[in-house]
Amino acid sequence: MAPLPTTGHPDDLDHDLGWMLGVAFRAYVKACEVALQDLPGGPRGYQVLTIAARGPARNQGAIAEELGIDRTVLTYLIDDLEQVDLVARLPDPADRRSRLVIATEPGRAAWQQHREALRHVEAHVLDPLPARDTATFRSLLQRVACGAQSRDPLSDPGG
Amino acid sequence: MAPLPTTGHPDDLDHDLGWMLGVAFRAYVKACEVALQDLPGGPRGYQVLTIAARGPARNQGAIAEELGIDRTVLTYLIDDLEQVDLVARLPDPADRRSRLVIATEPGRAAWQQHREALRHVEAHVLDPLPARDTATFRSLLQRVACGAQSRDPLSDPGG
DNA sequence: TATTGTTATACTCTATAACTATA
């Protein structure tokens, strides 16, 4: 059986932060599969689309840093989104090496649709929590994630 | 820059559950690298070792289910741990197909050492939280993870 | 016929280095 939060022994697996984060993360990815099945890149593709749709337009390096992923994988994600006309790469007037990523009109529509679908996915994943605790959990998880991002900005100069 | 929890717009990336879980999970895995560098299988290897060290002895199918991983990947994890004499596969007296996995004496010692090292890793990952909120966060995350495990037991009969 | 564990294959995600074109 799967461990339940009732055993109480601090050495049990369900007290291991790595186990908890891994299980929660994989459960989220799996729960997304249906909702994002027509979106290239899955959750990652949605995150790129979010930045592109929200604006202002940014270049790929800035997007990779915000997402916490390597800029080499971002190239492929944008390739796939661009191929189905959800985002576009525009020349950066300030720097001819740089390319600004924006959402197309269908891209913004697709983003809103998937955002709505993901609301249900998130509710499903957080369903085990009492309703009054979901906001608390999101707020605390946000602090952990943002803290990690600011500690290890990724693609830091020198590595 | 990395997003900080101060923007407040509900469409921002730092309100996306997938982004938060992914960033937190990858930050944990990265923070583990040094502490678990001599342990085959990394965090997964540690989790197997935890079950084997805590007892009672279980067969591989039961361990895979508790870990939430496929039994085919567990074979490789146990192979690697057995090769360095941290766990052993014993014949199951009740079923000759089944093999019981237990920690060896050096395996139990290694588990205690790594458990101590991981306490610091966990504290590092949870460092952005106010001290009084860490227990709350762990408790809520545990509910989410255990809820997901009991909903999707993995290797369920029929899939 | 179903189950335990193993092996092989493939597909995704990630990490690294090398390359181009600009700065």
Place this chain on the structure above:
DNA sequence: TATAGTTATAGAGTATAACAATA
């Protein structure tokens, strides 16, 4: 010389199917 983006390669992690031994 350094940076933005691309490409190629290799390594993990994961999923699937097929297989041998046993129930």
